[in-house]
């Protein structure tokens with residue numbers, strides 16, 4: 463078994479109780495509904511936590527050679543509460559590596575990008591590892607002209623850690639699908655005015 467495969471199994475071992483990411487059955491898991499836009503539908507804010515670093519590089523992929531972990535692609539649309547897509551919204555992502563560690567010295571697994579003319583984004587990365595006290599999550603800051611910035615976190619369905627995490631919010635669950643070589647997550651952001 464090549465090291466990458468072995469490490470993937472290691473990564474998911476912690477999630478086996480939860481099942482979702484450790485099981486091929488995930489392919490049949492129905493996608494959770496994408497949050498609708500509307501006056502009360504703004505994406506909930508969450509703490510940025512202790513590991514945010516400003517000035518991340520602009521890039522669509524956080525993958526680097528020899529990076530451990532399960533490949534993950536996150537896609538979605540940024541909308542306003544009026545349901546209209548927000549073009550050129552800045553999305554700044556950061557998360558832990560497969561071992562649950564943040565890079566606080568450099569910018570590994572940190573990067574920002576801008577939504578396209580239809581408000582779409584696409585992030586290529588790895589599934590974040592878990593670390594003590596927290597459910598598996600991705601941090602994000604979203605910012606668009608004439609709107610208050612949003613700092614929040616995205617979570618993964620079927621994780622045992624969700625129920626144990628005091629700040630977990632089901633409104634921030636991604637819709638997750640799985641394929642042989644990559645997990646695909648979908649999340650649409652709704653920015654307030």
Ligand code: FE
Pocket residue numbers: 511513558596599601
């Ligand atoms: Fe974190």
